[in-house]
Amino acid sequence: MEKLVERAKAGDERAEKEIFDKLFVRFKYLAKRRVGNEDYEDLAQEACMTVLEKYKTEEFTVNFTAWAYGVLKMKIGNWIQARQRLSGKKVSFEEAYGAPDISEIGSDLKRHLIDCIRQLARSYNRYARLINLSYQGYSTGEICERVDISANNYYVILNRGRSLLKECLAGKGVV
Amino acid sequence: MDKCTDPDIGRLIHAYELNGLSAEERELFEVHLLDCEYCFKEVRQMEVVSDLLNADADVKYAFGEAKTDLSLKTSFWSRLKSMFFPDTSWYAKPALVYFALLLLVYPAYRGIFVDGKRPIESATSISLIPDRSVETVYGSTDNDIVLNIVYPEFESGADYSLSIVSESDDTIFWDQKFNGFDSYGTAVLLIPEGRLEPGVYSVTIKGVRGLSGIAERKYSFLIRGK
Numbered sequence: 001m002e003k004l005v006e007r008a009k010a011g012d013e014r015a016e017k018e019i020f021d022k023l024f025v026r027f028k029y030l031a032k033r034r035v036g037n038e039d040y041e042d043l044a045q046e047a048c049m050t051v052l053e054k055y056k057t058e059e060f061t062v063n064f065t066a067w068a069y070g071v072l073k074m075k076i077g078n079w080i081q082a083r084q085r086l087s088g089k090k091v092s093f094e095e096a097y098g099a100p101d102i103s104e105i106g107s108d109l110k111r112h113l114i115d116c117i118r119q120l121a122r123s124y125n126r127y128a129r130l131i132n133l134s135y136q137g138y139s140t141g142e143i144c145e146r147v148d149i150s151a152n153n154y155y156v157i158l159n160r161g162r163s164l165l166k167e168c169l170a171g172k173g174v175v
Numbered sequence: 176m177d178k179c180t181d182p183d184i185g186r187l188i189h190a191y192e193l194n195g196l197s198a199e200e201r202e203l204f205e206v207h208l209l210d211c212e213y214c215f216k217e218v219r220q221m222e223v224v225s226d227l228l229n230a231d232a233d234v235k236y237a238f239g240e241a242k243t244d245l246s247l248k249t250s251f252w253s254r255l256k257s258m259f260f261p262d263t264s265w266y267a268k269p270a271l272v273y274f275a276l277l278l279l280v281y282p283a284y285r286g287i288f289v290d291g292k293r294p295i296e297s298a299t300s301i302s303l304i305p306d307r308s309v310e311t312v313y314g315s316t317d318n319d320i321v322l323n324i325v326y327p328e329f330e331s332g333a334d335y336s337l338s339i340v341s342e343s344d345d346t347i348f349w350d351q352k353f354n355g356f357d358s359y360g361t362a363v364l365l366i367p368e369g370r371l372e373p374g375v376y377s378v379t380i381k382g383v384r385g386l387s388g389i390a391e392r393k394y395s396f397l398i399r400g401k
Contacts, residue, residue: 001210026209029219069206100226110234113227117237131228131238134195158189166221175220 005064009056016052024048027072034076037101043079047072109174116168120161127161130154180211188214192225298365303378303394311397320371322364326380326392329360333385337364342375352383373400 001022007015027044035043051068060067121128133143144154169175179185184207190196191204208215218225227234298319305327329335337353340346347370355362375397382390 023209026215029215029222030205030208065209066206069202069209073202100230102226102230105223105227109223110227110231113224113234114237117234118240121238121240128238131193134193135235135238139197140190140195140200152186155186155190158193159186162189162192162221165224169224175224 001065002063005055020048020052023051023068030072031076033100035079039079043075044072047075050075112169112172112174113165116165116172119168120164124161124164126157127164130157131161177213179213181207185211185214188217192218192221192228194229301396303396305392305394311399317368319368320366320398322366322378322396324362324364324378324380324394326356326360326362328382328392329356330382330386331358334383336379336381336383337362338379338381339366340377340379341372342377347371347376353380371398373398 001019004015004019008019024044027047028041031040031043031047034040047068050071054071055064055068058067117128129147130143133146138146140151140154144151149157166175184203187196187200187204191201196204204214208218298321300321300323302323302325304325324337326335335353335356337348337350337355338346339348348364348366353362355364375395378394378396380392380394
């Protein structure tokens with residue numbers, strides 16, 4: 001990304017387009033996770049426009065990516081504040097993770113996912129155990145302490161479980 | 176792109192999908208997502224699955240069925256046990272343990288069912304005593320042959336040579352400095368199976384050095400076939 005930015009700053013229009021295509025897709029994904037289905041596209045677009053306007057003159061503290069992320073974060077923060085003014089309910093940026101809308105997800109996927117989870121819970125029980133603790137609201141540090149594993153092991157087990165889950169779902173033709 | 180650009184951050188992927196990261200880690204990972212094609216593709220690919228994992232009660236219940244006892248810390252013994260029997264399908268893992276068991280079982284099988292049933296084969300014993308006519312042995316030359324030699328003229332401290340020669344003058348055994356005699360002048364010599372054909376053999380013991388008496392004695396023995 002940083003190389004693309006250098007080229008774009010030097011006047012390469014194709015590089016600039018590539019940056020903003022990439023950013024827009026990613027901003028949409030990140031904004032959707034924060035604000036849900038409602039205004040995420042608008043937020044992503046606004047953030048992209050701001051980045052486009054300012055990136056040539058801005059001096060990045062860390063790098064372009066971190067700065068661009070900061071722009072998106074600010075847009076989402078403003079959106080949250082506006083919502084708070086309307087609803088009178090105070091929500092911080094970090095608490096802005098709403099429950100995703102799963103009403104439109106097909107029942108086939110859900111059925112296959114449950115099958116795969118049951119299968120995985122038998123063959124790779126550690127993963128199920130960690131997920132259960134995570135559902136109970138324990139943080140990574142608390143889970144690691146509880147099951148006496150290092151944080152590194154925790155991520156390894158999660159990722160192995162994820163791979164097996166993905167493999168199982170792929171076997172059923174759903175991912 | 177088929178590889179994560181920063182595996183140290185990329186390893187947080189599933190914890191991120193499950194909303195299990197701290198605010199700092201989440202921010203770190205989200206910045207990483209802007210840059211890393213691989214991780215972004217992965218989270219997008221599993222986006223719907225992640226939504227279900229995070230929000231669907233039935234999905235959560237499926238995990239909940241797996242294990243109810245979550246409060247215990249892993250003890251030393253259970254950790255030791257999990258090293259040999261991890262929480263995986265018994266037939267899939269641990270291959271190493273089953274391989275090791277196989278290594279143990281096979282020699283046991285050999286010992287009990289193969290070697291254990293093999294008959295113990297006796298050795299053919301031949302006594303070579305002075306002034307006796309030729310010792311005749313019947314039997315298979317497939318057996319080991321034990322020569323019990325009596326040499327009354329043996330003198331302690333002297334050196335002897337010992338040779339076994341067939342009737343066709345082939346030397347079967349020759350030791351220039353034979354030191355197998357005990358203090359009574361008897362010696363035992365083992366000739367491994369298959370070394371002797373049926374026929375007449377002469378054994379010669381010759382004093383080489385440091386003797387005061389008879390310097391040479393010959394013995395003979397005959398091996399007949401079956």
